[in-house]
Amino acid sequence: MENPKILAINPGSTSTKFAVFLGENQIFKETIRHEDKDLIHFPTVVSQLDYRLKLLIESLHYHNINLEELDAVVGRGGFLHPLKSGTYIVNKEMLDDLKTARYGEHASNLGALMAYELAKEQDIPAYIVDPIVVDEMEDVARLSGIPELERKSHVHALNIKAVSRKIAKRIGKDFQSLNFVVAHLGGGISIVAQRKGQIIDVNNANNEGPFSPERSGGLPAFQLVRLCYSGKFSEKEMLTRLTKKGGFYAYLGTKNAMEVEERATKGDKKAKLVLDGMIYQVSKEIGAMSAVLEGDVDGIILTGGLSFSDYIVQEITRKVKYIAPVFVVPGEAELESLALGALRILTNQEEARIYSVEINAY
Structure with missing residues (x-):
């Protein structure tokens, strides 16, 4: 047709x-x-x-x-x-x-x-x-350390697969012959190790990995358990805090990354610290996923709404470019x-x- x-x-x-x-x-x-x-x-x-x-x-x-x-x-x-x-x-x-x-x-x-x-x-x-x-995760990636808590694959797969195909086409190679670390940077953040077209590991964007404009990301387990049993929050309130009122919002009262960056640029030290903290955690997770690929990384792809930010892209690139070339595909097509x-x-x-x-x- x-x-x-x-x-x-x-x-x-x-x-x-x-x-x-x-x-x-x-x-x-x-x-x-x-x-x-x-x-x-x-x-x-x-x-x-x-x-x-x-x-x-x-x-x-x-x-x-x-x-x-x-x-x-x-x-x-x-x-x-x-x-x-x-x-x-x-x-x-x-x-x-x-x-x-x-x-x-x-x-x-x-x-x-x-x-x-x-x-x-x-x-x-x-x-x-x-x-x-x-879900294309390898079995070893499913282990969390507690049998009742299996790691699961909830991931921005649609955009991650699409941008990987775009970059493969750009460099003139078959998508299924390449290894990529892809970071989807949005309201939630998914960072994946993609081997030969298969997403073999991923941080669950709802409860693992870097914090984002509205999500808490991975948290210190002991302190989280104590907070859950403190009597200050119901289960629903805690889940909301983790997925909708964490990250930028918890620290700065806004989910708008452009606002946070503008505040940082104008000298707001706390906004600068929080913004750099997210960049730090994203870069660290990219490094972890490159280890999953045993250092055999053809490229690192930054995508999602936050990758429109020159500052975020430049800082992440500065930290991870030693691993592999960095490609940027802003937004979510x-x-x-x-x-x-x-x-x-x-x-x-x-x-x-x-x-x-x-x-x-x-």
Whole structure:
């Protein structure tokens, strides 16, 4: 199929982003914003499905996007059981797990559901690509030190895989022949060791690795346990503090990295210390992942929203450039990554994977 027309959908907590691609070329892009007052009436994420679909269809019609001309619809992958990297056909098993939030509730769970509803009306395929639960970790990497606490792979796989392919293409080599350390720097931070295209180790962006604008990262275990049992916080409050009110926010009262950098530039010593502390921890984690690859690193890739910052990029580069060349791909091209994942299937470059509740990544 030459230059198929693909609709890509990326639902977030307060927005639904979507774009239409003709082959590799984006021909239209839009973001629908969702106000808290509109979402508060929905008891669960999945109950927002009809509401979001209605707004999406209205926007497509308004911009004269004809659904009958589409060849496929692809949505952001949500919380499913651990999966190998790739593009998956949306099937009944996947829909059932997402509708019941069997593995967790998140706005991205709506991606496959929305894609399926639109695709079935046109009798075309619906896909997801590299969801957050991509798990290619080696068994040794799963050990934490306590059997009940197995390390898990929750990772910005979609963007990490996409930027790795871009850099491989830039240097003229096959993606699956290279070893990369990739640092996705955003509201959460994922740093991975990627060997021959496989993410063999990763810090779980929700509870390990460097602190970020809103997440605490890895913490001193004894002190954390004592804080949990201090009576000052409920379980829900502690989880919120770890994932939404840690990092920059805990120290400085803001999650805005640009604001923190500006404050540091203007002489705010605490802001400078905290900003440099995050850079220090990111650099240390990159070093750790290079050890996982036994020093055989073809490149270090910095991506995500924080990599728009010249200061952050320059300081991390200064600390880790001795390991391997540093490449920078700022931002998160998630809609493009979704479309390219579907395109690889439609043009027979890859085979679509089948989701099954009986099969997981390991």
